[in-house]
Amino acid sequence: MLPNESLAAAYSLKKNNTILLAFSLYSMSSLSETNQSTSVNSSASAHTLTDAIRNLTFNPGSDVDLTCSNKTWNEMMYVIWKIKLEYKNCKIGFSSTGQSTDTCSDGRSLRNTSRSQSYLHIPNFTTDDVGVYKCESAYNGGNENYVINMAIAVPPSISAWLEQRDKKMVAVCKAEGGKPAATVSWSHKGNSTSLETLLGSEGFITVESRLELTEDVNTENLACTIRHIYWDKERILIPKLKKGYIPWLVVPTVAVVCVFLVGLFFAQKKLIMWRRSQQSDTSQSKSPPTEDVDEVEPYASYIQRVNSIYN
Template sequence: MCKNKATIFAFFSVVRNASFYLGSNVNLICSNELRSEVMYVLWNIDLKYKRCSIAHNNDGQSEDSCNDGKSLRYTPTAVYLHIPNFSNDDVGVYRCETVYRGGADAHMINVEITAPPSISAWLEWKGNKMVAVCKAERGKPAASISWSHLENSSSLETWSGSDGFFTVESHLELPENMDPKNLSCTVRHPYWEEEKTLVPKFTATRLHFTMMCICIVVIIIAVLAGILFFAKKKLRCCGVAGR
């Protein structure tokens, strides 16, 4: 049986790193030997949530404990593992052992994912200061953000979720005399061939919230002014009555 040959080597002749795009179809090559020469192929796969193996020999015996769409495929000049619709669940360490007539190969491949972030930009008020925000959410690796306006310093915050995806958020405080129409942020990521440029604006929700806050402040000021006015008027009346 295939499982009786689970470990052939105590070393790996080839160790490499590889990263693939989210949603792509991936082929991991284990050996460039002719199919007719290959006697046995075994992939031991360590993923985040499971360990599994896929194997096949020239007697027609095979095993697949992964059961997630991965499969062994052959061409006249290569043997490879096919991973359809590559996702974050496929990230891990792939160890391959191949025995062929006249020799053997052992490969270890550290497999990562390249996933594009969701991007957005907006304007908001913090106290009496207008702040521009540019955000690149759930990308891998982390995106980079830069601003077209370089006179003011910006703050950058990066954090990752439990699944390893990164979110980057940059804040830029705007000077009072600056027109935000002249401001843009640029987001760069390995997934894209070209950088993405965004112009931050007040969104309908944020604008409504800002106007609501302004109205509340105006109402509070008006109420306090009214209370103060009537309090002064009452004091004057009491002063006149006491004479």
């Protein structure tokens, strides 16, 4: 091989080695960056849920089970329930190391499902169980926190009726003093529907729905449906006119009749007085004339006078 060719080959080999070395360094750098990125993503993928709020309502006497996480104890590190009631605060907790705490001592307890998922059990739910339940749980890879507002269901008092409003027939359906709010619906559609929700004391809610009826609606077939979480079945009411309710058209009719009767009474009374006055005038005009009658001397005096003459 010629010196120039040897030099060119050596240069080429050196150049290839440099390129290979550079490629190797680039590959290691890329792998390192990939590992670092994977590490960062792995750290960022740790799941954290902070104070997710839930509102739950239960019927009196029911058994309640609250879950804080769907993780099993193979993944869980600990779970703790902080309970704030009207008359006391307490907590119940358990850890994977076997440590437990229970300052409630009132029937509430931590239990596990067949899949080793933890849940809080509350037997025979009553008003004493109403409050705020805060759950904190930690597991491999993250933690979950929940705030659960617990309420007890109270059925509303229901009623339905028909009434006149601005010379129009209106159907009213009312669910009063329920917790939570009831839902109201109608079997027919009307000209307009209004829904009013009123929040009363201690969280009791009143719902009132008004349906303005069209002229072609048969009120006998009109129905109001009320649904509430407390009931197993919906309630159906047929609105009727209230007892003692007088439709607006009857009022002016009665007034006109009363005025007519009063006028007729006074007219009849005046006619009777006029007839009496006419009869009085007639009797005075037809009375016979009086005649002058001489005094007649008594018979006994006459006989006495005659006898005195003869004597």
